[in-house]
Amino acid sequence: MKVDFHTHAFADAIAAKAIATLEAELPAGVKAHFDGRVGTLAAELVRNGIDAAVLCSIATKPSQFEPIMKWSSELRAGAHGAEAARRIVPFLSVHPADPDAHRRIAQTAAAGFAGLKLHPYYQKFVLDAPETLDYLRCARDHNLIVISHTGFDIAYPRERIADPVRIARVVEALPDLKFVATHLGAWEDWGEVERHLIGRPIYIEMSYAFDYLDDARMRAMLMRHPADRLLFGTDWPWSRHADVLPRLEALKLDAPRQAALMGDNAARLLGLQP
Ligand SMILES: [Zn+2]
Numbered sequence: 001m002k003v004d005f006h007t008h009a010f011a012d013a014i015a016a017k018a019i020a021t022l023e024a025e026l027p028a029g030v031k032a033h034f035d036g037r038v039g040t041l042a043a044e045l046v047r048n049g050i051d052a053a054v055l056c057s058i059a060t061k062p063s064q065f066e067p068i069m070k071w072s073s074e075l076r077a078g079a080h081g082a083e084a085a086r087r088i089v090p091f092l093s094v095h096p097a098d099p100d101a102h103r104r105i106a107q108t109a110a111a112g113f114a115g116l117k118l119h120p121y122y123q124k125f126v127l128d129a130p131e132t133l134d135y136l137r138c139a140r141d142h143n144l145i146v147i148s149h150t151g152f153d154i155a156y157p158r159e160r161i162a163d164p165v166r167i168a169r170v171v172e173a174l175p176d177l178k179f180v181a182t183h184l185g186a187w188e189d190w191g192e193v194e195r196h197l198i199g200r201p202i203y204i205e206m207s208y209a210f211d212y213l214d215d216a217r218m219r220a221m222l223m224r225h226p227a228d229r230l231l232f233g234t235d236w237p238w239s240r241h242a243d244v245l246p247r248l249e250a251l252k253l254d255a256p257r258q259a260a261l262m263g264d265n266a267a268r269l270l271g272l273q274p
Pocket residue numbers: 006007008056235
């Protein structure tokens with residue numbers, strides 16, 4: 001099974017504007033590879049043989065919870081086509097500063113969504129702050145997966161708000177939380193990942209790391225980490241399956257590890273049937 005644990009897509013009416021707004025914040029030359037529409041994502045999943053993808057919406061203010069939930073529910077119900085409904089697993093987004101966060105986390109679980117996406121830069125919070133731990137404890141109590149952007153962000157100044165030391169603190173405080181660190185543990189902070197995360201029981205998704213560190217080092221990190229904690233991800237539309245899949249193959253991980261990373265771990269976490 002092949003599962004992409006980290007994708008983004010938008011409602012057709014706002015996709016062009018959303019991509020343009022995001023690109024405006026990025027360094028020159030960093031562009032989306034696709035239009036960011038959910039139908040385009042579904043077509044790319046089909047074309048590249050990806051069985052399922054976690055869709056990470058991000059509420060940049062608390063009021064966006066409702067429209068994201070509505071859109072995600074419609075997606076699951078087939079409003080964006082049968083392939084999108086079959087393959088895309090939408091995660092919701094409860095803003096950490098939302099006074100109703102706990103109620104909305106409960107609502108997410110009650111509606112049958114598998115998890116939540118967090119982004120410390122876009123949502124302006126510190127990963128291991130006491131109030132964030134309250135939020136994460138609530139997600140754990142509702143058995144929700146939490147995937148968070150971790151490490152630095154290409155569009156923001158380098159503040160240590162979601163770095164490996166903080167990730168390790170979260171996992172120590174809440175060992176039963178299904179917490180997923182993105183970008184090979186922490187984007188562009190891989191020395192700290194090697195020091196504090198690799199080898200420990202922490203889910204690590206590997207998107208947007210090729211091109212930012214050398215392949216030998218990436219392979220060594222993936223080989224040293226517990227095989228049952230590795231997840232494949234692309235950060236689509238910011239990278240392409242057609243580019244990432246062959247590069248991952250070329251690392252020549254052993255077959256069981258490759259299968260675990262490529263989808264078996266994700267299928268287990270998400271409760272997907274092959
Ligand atoms: Zn992302």
